[in-house]
Amino acid sequence: AQKVTQAQTEISVVEKEDVTLDCVYETRDTTYYLFWYKQPPSGELVFLIRRNSFDEQNEISGRYSWNFQKSTSSFNFTITASQVVDSAVYFCALSGHTQGGSEKLVFGKGTKLTVNP
């Protein structure tokens, strides 16, 4: 069975600090996909990134960067020079399958990030 662990329940930083959100996953699939979503107070889950298990290159998008390490089953997310607008709950997710064979996302419990001015 697939599992995603986000050990950090809540993180609080001051604006302009860098912050890393941890994600560790478990799967027996040889091919899988990892995702990060952002959930602001409005509730909508906003897709941030998708990573194929065969592609271990780190990715940078503006102030966001992702570090995928297959050896440690981790897919960590770093926000550089954090801003108040980054305050949200961030979810890491793993591609999986239901018992009926449908595709599903397996989510971690989320990390609530608060960026204070």
Next chain:
Amino acid sequence: ETGVTQTPRHLVMGMTNKKSLKCEQHLGHNAMYWYKQSAKKPLELMFVYNFKEQTENNSVPSRFSPECPNSSHLFLHLHTLQPEDSALYLCASSQNLAGGWGERETQYFGPGTRLLVL
């Protein structure tokens, strides 16, 4: 404007009421999902529809009844709910290819309906 819309955004209902949640996706996807998000619990998949056919019911109580009249619309009919059903209900859609997860299959979510059962 989001590609997946949900109405209503907020709903308060009594245990004897019947209500429906609506989801519409404008992304041309062929699969739609209902998820439940309760406080301090991971998001739970409830139902999956592929090409309008229900392909998954994740042991959801019968007081939740989904309906998918076409690939763009998804409903969740609610009746005789319990207070523990209070949660954020999220709809998602994706473009699924046959054979499982593929390079284009990312799920996009709506803003959710925050439900309170009294």
